[in-house]
Amino acid sequence: MTTMTHDAPQGVHGSRMSGGLVIALVSALSFGLSGAVGRGLLDAGWSSGAVTLVRVGLGAAIVLPIGVRALHGRWHLLRRSAGTVVAYGVLGVAGAQFCYFSAIQYMQVGPALMIEYTGPAAVVVWMWLRHGQRPSRLTFAGAAVAGVGLVLVLDVVSGTDVSLVGVLWALGAMVGLAAYFVISGSHDNGLPPMSLAAGGLVVGGVLLGVLGLVGLLPMTGTTADAVYDGRAVDWWVPLVVLGVFSAAVAYVTGIEASRRLGSRLASFVGLTEVLAAVAFAWLLLDELPGPLQLAGGVLVLAGVVVVKLGEQDVAAVVDRPEPTPA
Template identity: 50%
Template sequence: MSPTTDVRALALAAVSAAAFGLSGPFAKALLDAGWSPSAAVLARVGGAAAVLAPLVVRQWRRRRPSAANARIVLAYGLTAVAGTQFAYFSAVQTLSVGVALLLEYLAPVLLVGLAWARTRSAPPTGTLIGTVLSMVGLVLVLDLGGGVSVDPVGVAWGLAAAVCLSAYFVLSARVDDGLPAVVLAGGGLAVGTVTLAVLGVAGIVPLEASTGPVELLGASVSWLVPVVVLVGVSTVAAYLTGITATARLGSRVASFVGLTEVLFAVLAAWWLLGELPVPIQLLGGVGIVAGVALVHRDTDDRHDPASEPVPVTTA
């Protein structure tokens, strides 16, 4: 890989992280305007699925995935797409964007605990240190003894998003070369769209939307603005740039750069919504990001990056 290609790939990875990081603030603007979390997710994944559909169909015709990979796409759509985003959007109803995203990014720590329980073998020192850092960071982010009110229901939704994101990593580890990343992403978005639509029609989840104006940057704008950004920028562009960057960088570097999504989300929430965590929460955020970075590094060190699946950020 040439230095020029590496720099371009790093830039693409950063663009992807920034695009994903915008989803929380724009989604919260819709929620504050009367949208239900499920309706906001449906608008996002449904629009993105429609945009990516031609690419998915073309890839599918070139090489039809095996039955096993088709099941992975189905499970991915139910958990990584519908589950993660619904839980995350539900969390930002009562939590700040930064806190909700930091809770979601505890997923690698949950995977460490699962692997430890299954193998009964202690993880490497770096992973243990990363786990401790993340848990300490979580306590600081919640600021249980401080003046910031943290809704326990929002925390539960944030942790549910972490569980669903963990399921994504487990599913990704089973993907082989017969399942292109665009098929996994686009197919998963389609499955998530159908799932949410069925649940909404059945009355299991509320699909409440409003055509009234939303508040961004202290001004009233059309509801189409956040929807278009969520679909075009935070989903389609984010997935495609992330897939391209990961193919060039490998999973280790790309997943580390992907952690900057947390920082982009906090900055975007500050810029668009006027939200900024208190200093103790910012310190906790640094702890979580540092801990997750250590967990990712140790995980990638135990595998050949070239043999790993292309990771796709889900928030």
């Protein structure tokens, strides 16, 4: 017994584990950059829908040629995995972002993010119920520690009035986030990470464009400068940064990390995106985290480490040879 269905610390040891963690952190940093960079555009007069569409569209344009080349003419892989690519684009790319932006129309950003980032817990539950992969006690403990850390990082301990409609949209974003990690971590489709990322970004971009055309997602833009910590930059600079780093790099590295680490561990390492978002907000927007947020950041990192230890225990059990009958 040497494999785990769909979520695999299967043979994930040594340099592969270390490399996966590095790649997962690159993905989290790239995703975390989007909030602070996008904020400058939003303050300049861009709508969230327009920023998201340009971000995903540019990412698709960058990754698509590489994704096509990575197939090496094996178009049957794409045909066979068409449903997976569509699900990834609809849920993991467009769905998560659209639901999140819809949520913050009805509730504050902090509570919306808190609900969305229960996605890693949803991944653990899904892998347990769907594939019988019961988490270890360390995984449960790490999830609890990281959850407490997120509450502090997002500064929602004071309590706020929450809209039911906003909560439902935020839960939709959570489903999209969980789907992103589960689909990214699947080895069944055989698609190279570049090809899956390209297909998902194309599908997500098309869907966001359609939502804009029918009026469900407002699309407004401007050529006014974006301002970061008192410094003005041309409007196209943050758009390029979003397209290259927060879309192309983020999604490709996210898929590769999930395949190396498995969906559960990758999803918890992805929690460091919140820390990255706070750090970039400090550097670019001069929004300095408070003491509670910094303490929460330490707890998130501690939770990720504990989850990693728990996943190693699961891998050891899975990879243990079955006894040979005497």
